[in-house]
Amino acid sequence: MLVKTQGIVVSYIRYKESSIIVKIFTRELGLKSYIVNGVRSSNARTKMGFYQPLTFLDLVVYDKENANLNRIAEVRLAKAYQRIPFDFLRSGIAMFVAEVLSKSIYDGYQNEDLFDYLDLAIGELDGKRAVLSHYPATFLWEMARYLGFAPDDSRDFFEELQENFTKQMDWQPEMVYLEGLMAASFAYAEKTPALIRRNLLDHLLLFYTKHLDQSSEWKSVKVLRQMMV
Structure with missing residues (x-):
């Protein structure tokens, strides 16, 4: 057919x-x-x-x-990207997005809402006004909603994350950052220290690893960390 x-x-x-x-x-x-x-x-x-x-x-x-x-x-x-192929940082983020997608869905998995979100998100990455420093964390949080395992709010997220640690952790700066991303999505443009951005990205990847039952490392993150300061 x-x-x-x-x-x-x-x-x-x-x-x-x-x-x-x-x-x-x-x-x-x-x-x-x-x-x-x-x-x-x-x-x-x-x-x-x-x-x-x-x-x-x-x-x-x-x-x-x-x-x-x-x-x-x-x-x-269907679409010719204007910036992703010619921008080193955008290309690195695209490689990261592709790896996340490859580890998040399986053969035969069908989700039109997720497809439409990816269309929007990749278009945002290719757009002139993309805030690249916040893009990876925003992408992960938004995609978790379409995959069905995003917590209701930042507090629930960090309470679940705490289960992976033996001592009580203080994630207040990362919580404030996540709340900003949740409120503004890809439009979030506040300056945020690189350490807080890296910490939240690591937390989100740990969160994905748990929910997707993944054991393999996130290879593209090594390259991403070198590019994003």
Whole structure:
């Protein structure tokens, strides 16, 4: 069956000499894996640039029930990002967003509200007014709401976090920071010390690790910390 949908590229791996297997989070079908033959050859009909993480695509795909791999019948670029590919910090944040997405959803997972949020959030990252220093923490908090495990408020968040520590911790600065992000979302622009921003990001990643039952490290965070001061 042919299905017309939109999709956000999550990741890809090389397959044989010139092909790839790409994971795409589609609006109508959820997370799907597609084999794209010959895309890495010099005379490929479709460019590899279409399958870089977070690329937004218009697709017509074959969808066979219970198939682990499907194929793409038609593909075209739905949105051309103006800043993410050409800005070192934005590219690093995009790599982080792609890793979070890859660890947060599973094959077949379908959530149109999450898809629409990602559309908005990635557009915000590409926008002229993006406040990049606050973006990673804001993204994680907002996405947790769509994944269904965000606490009601900052106090509940830190009370849950305390369960991971043997002694009582003082997180008042981080709590104030989180409350600001919750109130203003991506529009939050207050100057915040780098240490507090790093601490909250670490807390949020620990929170994700717990709720997603993840054991692997967050690889892109190492690069992100070096870029964000």
